[in-house]
Amino acid sequence: MAPAELDRERVEPMQESRWFARTVQKQVCANYLLFLPPGYGDDRSRRWPLILFLHGAGERGSDLSLVKRHGLPKLLDERPGDFPFIVVSPQCPDGEVWDVDVLLALLDEVCETHAVDRDRIYVTGLSMGGMGTFALALAAPQRFAAAAPVCGWGNPLQVRPEHARVPFWVFHGELDDKVPAALSAQMVAALQAVGAPVRYTVYPGVGHDAWTPTYANAELYQWFLAHRRSGEPAAGPV
Numbered sequence: 474m475a476p477a478e479l480d481r482e483r484v485e486p487m488q489e490s491r492w493f494a495r496t497v498q499k500q501v502c503a504n505y506l507l508f509l510p511p512g513y514g515d516d517r518s519r520r521w522p523l524i525l526f527l528h529g530a531g532e533r534g535s536d537l538s539l540v541k542r543h544g545l546p547k548l549l550d551e552r553p554g555d556f557p558f559i560v561v562s563p564q565c566p567d568g569e570v571w572d573v574d575v576l577l578a579l580l581d582e583v584c585e586t587h588a589v590d591r592d593r594i595y596v597t598g599l600s601m602g603g604m605g606t607f608a609l610a611l612a613a614p615q616r617f618a619a620a621a622p623v624c625g626w627g628n629p630l631q632v633r634p635e636h637a638r639v640p641f642w643v644f645h646g647e648l649d650d651k652v653p654a655a656l657s658a659q660m661v662a663a664l665q666a667v668g669a670p671v672r673y674t675v676y677p678g679v680g681h682d683a684w685t686p687t688y689a690n691a692e693l694y695q696w697f698l699a700h701r702r703s704g705e706p707a708a709g710p711v
Contacts, residue, residue, distance in 0.1 A: 501575045504537055508549050508560035513588070520590035522698060523559040525580060527598025527605040533565045540564050544599050544623075544684045558694070559589060571598075571605030573612045580616065592702040597621040597693075599684040600652060607660060614639045619700040621693060624649055624683040626656035629663035637668040640700050644687045646679035672696075 510521060526546060532539040541550045546562045561583050565571055584591060596617055598606040603625015610620040611627065614636050623644045643661050645654040654675055661673045676683055687693060 499574070501572070501578045503563045503575050503579050504535065505561055505563035505579060506537060506540055506546055507583070508546075508553070508556070508558075508562075509587075510557050510559065511553075511555055513559070517588070520588050521559050522557070522593035522595065523561065523580075523583070523589045524697065525576065525594070525596045525609075526560060526562040527571055527576075527596070527602030527609075528562065528565070529598075529600035529602050533567050533569065535564070535566070537564055544602075545597070545688050548688050556694075557698075558595075559583070559587060565601070570601060571608065573609055576605070576609055577613055577616070593618050593698070593700075594702065595619050595621070595697045595700075597623065598625065599623040599687075600625065600681065603652070603657075610639050610641070611636055616702075618702040619697055621687070621697070622657070622660075623687050624652050624657070624681055626652055627660045629659050632660070632663040632667055632669075634667050636664060640670040640672075642672040642674070642693065642696060644674045644676070644683050646676050646681060646683040648678060648680045649683065651681045 513521060524545065526544060528540050528544065528546075532542055540546050540562050545560060549556060549560060561579065563576065563579055580594065583589060594617055596606050596609055597620065600623070603622035604627060605625075606620050606622040607625055607627030610617055611631050615638075617639055619640045619642070621642045621644065624646060641661075641664055643657050645657040647654055657673070661671050664671045676686060679686070
């Protein structure tokens with residue numbers, strides 16, 4: 474009897490539980506803005522802290538100037554001053570949301586080609602970028618020294634005990650009618666439940682634009698610099 478006939482004989486009208494595992498490789502790419510701080514390159518032995526900034530849905534596309542509309546890239550474009558961080562600001566393509574694999578690959582690329590202190594890598598973003606900040610920090614908690622989602626959201630069911638290693642500072646506007654502040658509050662509660670160090674700032678009377686007061690606040694950057702991936706306080710020059 475032919476193998477196909479044997480297979481047909483064994484078929485029964487039922488659904489069976491199955492499982493499979495397979496390694497998949499994919500090519501990724503991204504456009505991004507790169508800010509290098511004043512003095513970068515003067516001392517070849519120096520390693521610099523890095524901020525990964527994720528924009529919101531309105532800045533998606535292929536025109537990198539859109540990324541400068543809001544948040545940290547706008548601030549750096551207007552008054553870079555003596556900002557002591559490398560800043561990487563990728564652009565999400567039209568119709569897509571932040572892809573964790575793309576962002577981690579981009580971090581690898583920048584770390585391999587620039588003088589990055591891998592124990593002082595921080596992630597922040599606004600709106601859809603706040604969602605990306607939660608997603609990235611939860612997907613790869615071992616990569617980040619701290620995370621600051623702004624008017625974002627996440628999945629509290631994805632929070633696990635290993636996320637207690639990442640300090641979070643979460644920001645939201647009290648009157649946000651696009652992404653309700655309750656969504657940030659849910660993530661804060663979930664992170665606190667596993668022992669993560671969390672600060673939560675709600676701006677009274679503020680709508681969706683929680684990013685303007687957040688990124689204008691020098692305390693945010695001091696808070697970043699106070700954290701290292703090892704959990705030990707930062708020491709030495711920034």
